[in-house]
Amino acid sequence: MPKLYWEDFNIGDKAVYGPRLVTREEIVAFAAEFDPQPAHLDEAAAVATLHGGLAGSGWHSCALMMRMMADGFLLDSSSMGAPGVEEVRWLEPLRPGTQVRLRTKVLDTRSSNSRPEMGLTRIRYDLVDEAGTIITTLTSTMMLGRRPPGAGA
Amino acid sequence: MPKLYWEDFNIGDKAVYGPRLVTREEIVAFAAEFDPQPAHLDEAAAVATLHGGLAGSGWHSCALMMRMMADGFLLDSSSMGAPGVEEVRWLEPLRPGTQVRLRTKVLDTRSSNSRPEMGLTRIRYDLVDEAGTIITTLTSTMMLGRRPPGAGA
Numbered sequence: 001m002p003k004l005y006w007e008d009f010n011i012g013d014k015a016v017y018g019p020r021l022v023t024r025e026e027i028v029a030f031a032a033e034f035d036p037q038p039a040h041l042d043e044a045a046a047v048a049t050l051h052g053g054l055a056g057s058g059w060h061s062c063a064l065m066m067r068m069m070a071d072g073f074l075l076d077s078s079s080m081g082a083p084g085v086e087e088v089r090w091l092e093p094l095r096p097g098t099q100v101r102l103r104t105k106v107l108d109t110r111s112s113n114s115r116p117e118m119g120l121t122r123i124r125y126d127l128v129d130e131a132g133t134i135i136t137t138l139t140s141t142m143m144l145g146r147r148p149p150g151a152g153a
Numbered sequence: 154m155p156k157l158y159w160e161d162f163n164i165g166d167k168a169v170y171g172p173r174l175v176t177r178e179e180i181v182a183f184a185a186e187f188d189p190q191p192a193h194l195d196e197a198a199a200v201a202t203l204h205g206g207l208a209g210s211g212w213h214s215c216a217l218m219m220r221m222m223a224d225g226f227l228l229d230s231s232s233m234g235a236p237g238v239e240e241v242r243w244l245e246p247l248r249p250g251t252q253v254r255l256r257t258k259v260l261d262t263r264s265s266n267s268r269p270e271m272g273l274t275r276i277r278y279d280l281v282d283e284a285g286t287i288i289t290t291l292t293s294t295m296m297l298g299r300r301p302p303g304a305g306a
Contacts, residue, residue: 034216036223039234050234058235059216063187066212070189081192081203082211084242090235 001151004077006109006119006144013106017072020064022056024096030060055093061136062088065127068102078145080118086139094136098129107139111146118143157230158300159262159272166259170225173217175209177249183213208246214289215241218280221255231298233271239292247289251282260292264299271296 031040035057038045046054094100108122120141127136184193188210191198199207247253261275273294280289 030216034220036220037228037232057219058237059212059219063183063212063216066210067187067189075190079190082243084211084240085238086240087237088241089237 002076002078002145004073004144005147005151006078006111006121007147008077009106009109009121009123009144011106011109013104015072015104016101017068017104018101019099020068020101022064022094022096022098022100024054027054027056027060027094027096030063031057035059051093053093054096056096058088058090058094058136061090061094061127062138064100065102065125065136065138068100068127069104069125072102072104074142078147080143080145082140082142084140086141088136088138090136092129092133092135094127098135100135101128102126103128108141112143117146119146120144154304155229155231155298157226157297158304159231159264159274159297160300161230162259162262162274162276162297164259164262166257168225168257169254170221170257171254172252173221173254175217175247175249175251175253177207180207180209180213180247180249183216184210188212204246206246207249209249211241211243211247211289214243214247214280215291217253218255218278218289218291221253221280222257222278225255225257227295231300233296233298235293235295237293239294241289241291243289245282245286245288247280251288253288254281255279256281261294265296270299272299273297 039049039051040057043054103126105124111119122141124139126134192202192204193210196207256279258277260277264272275294277292279287
């Protein structure tokens with residue numbers, strides 16, 4: 001039985017997950033597999049780029065956010081997935097050695113007319129560094145199963 | 154010298170990159186690292202989920218799209234990165250054994266007032282299967298360096 005159902009997410013709810021230390025090795029490994037641009041792969045080449053030094057792929061920060069969501073609450077919930085993401089903004093470079101946290105805020109919650117067994121929860125996710133600076137922010141709507149009668153609160 | 158500058162992307166331009174075969178192994182490896190939900194990790198557990206069988210993480214399809222973009226044109230271009238992604242829609246499950254392609258279409262192109270050395274190019278990216286069904290679609294605006302005088306056409 002999942003611990004968290006749609007009913008457990010209310011507008012304005014905030015949480016913080018992590019921390020997680022992002023290493024140079026994982027930044028380079030992700031880049032080598034999925035985003036082999038010089039800024040993400042190689043310190044010397046990265047100096048000449050927009051970021052002025054090695055920085056993780058924007059998609060790597062999204063993947064790390066996903067992992068922190070999963071460990072933070074999703075795997076303990078009645079999640080039925082998400083149809084997508086509204087907006088992703090890569091605001092600051094993801095530097096090696098950063099200790100990141102995932103901050104969440106529930107923006108919206110509504111029941112589903114067509115599927116009474118589920119509800120929709122719109123959440124903003126911010127990946128932040130030690131100082132609270134937002135590295136990446138995204139907003140997504142999650143489909144969650146509703147608490148069945150007798151499942152307890 | 155990059156081959157492609159901002160001037161080389163025109164509204165309506167279309168291209169197709171790939172193909173790339175997506176294996177069960179890479180789906181499971183990505184999920185184990187970034188998105189350990191049963192639907193992405195384990196065939197038996199996946200049958201009971203929304204997708205009715207093993208399917209790649211939505212973020213995995215985004216990462217694969219990034220790799221196909223990079224190999225397809227980005228590494229040969231004057232790309233200066235992207236501020237983010239407008240919208241990601243996960244329309245169909247990414248099944249193991251699918252041969253995917255990346256379809257692109259230039260939606261918009263404009264010069265930058267504040268930075269005359271660069272231009273902005275808004276592109277829609279569709280990850281499609283063998284039948285042309287869209288698995289994931291996203292739209293993003295890329296910053297591209299403008300062709301310097303004397304760089305040839």
